[in-house]
Amino acid sequence: MDINLSVNIGKLKICNPIILASGTVGYGEEIAKFLELSKIGAIITKSISLKPRKGNPPQRIVETPSGMLNAIGLANVGLEEFITNKIPLLEKFNSTVICNIAASSIEEYVECTRTLNDFDIIKAFEINVSCPNVREGGLIFGNDLSAVGKITNQVRAATEKTIIIKLSPNNSQISEFAQVVKDEGGDAVSAINTLVGTAFDINTRKPIIKNITGGLSGPAIKPVALAKILEISRKINIPIIGLGGIMNWKDVIEFMIAGASAVQIGTVNFINPFAAYEMIEGIANYCISNSIKNISELTASYQL
Helix, strand or coil: CCCECCEEECCEEECCCEEECCCCCCCCCCHHHCCCHHHCCEEECCCECCCCECCCCCCCEEEECCEEEECCCCCECCHHHHHHHHHHHHHHHCCCEEEEECCCCHHHHHHHHHHHCCCCCEEEEEEECCCCCCCCCCHHHHCCHHHHHHHHHHHHCCCCCEEEEECCCCCCCHHHHHHHHHHCCCCEEEECCCEEECCEECCCCEECCCCCCEEEECHHHHHHHHHHHHHHHHHCCCCEEECCCCCCHHHHHHHHHHCCCEEEECCHHHHCCCHHHHHHHHHHHHHHHCCCCEHHHHCCCCCC
């Protein structure tokens, strides 16, 4: 039985629904030692900002029950270095590249998008308006409907490529933000970004993370992610890329049933660099067992 694992996200078509999440595989070089990136649906780059960012001071990662907290602070090489040294690297991998962009102003989002729009290797943009561990931008944008709308609108004017807005779960009605994205010309949303969390050292009584709070990821946030995706799916007709605690192929199926067209895997990459391959094989076998010819049939197939 031939299985079609390809999915469409706006104008972007990828060979299967598995995407490597931003910030978990750098710019592809390290994970390429384990995976042939052309066989993965797509890779999302580590966030790119106009100027290089050092990020937050250490300690900025801590393991938690069923997850991890990170407060990296969007550390990255900056736009110029990305163009000079990282894009040629990504071209060698023959991968489908989605560029994640982070910024502290709307103008910066637009400038980064416009500059990178000329590179054929970049097939889409994921606009990060929801990072919980930076002081400029981040949740200031992600929890403001008007700001998300303006960013989407102005980035839309800077490119004809697929635009994906990465949404925060740290608000009460995520579907309202998805609606604004759709109204302002966005092609899809990523849901969800990390949840705000913290951890303390019981001996010093101080936060373990220097930034005090960080973003919680991993299996602990999976039920929250599923609920947010379901909320968007039931209210807004827009493609959803689901993420949040996906650890195996069964999680992928569950996210798609809840409404996701594709998924991103992140924390699991630190534990098992072969996870993407295992998930692709698992969902293909599931489709064969359930006589599903096109993986897209699973999207929003929930029975409530």
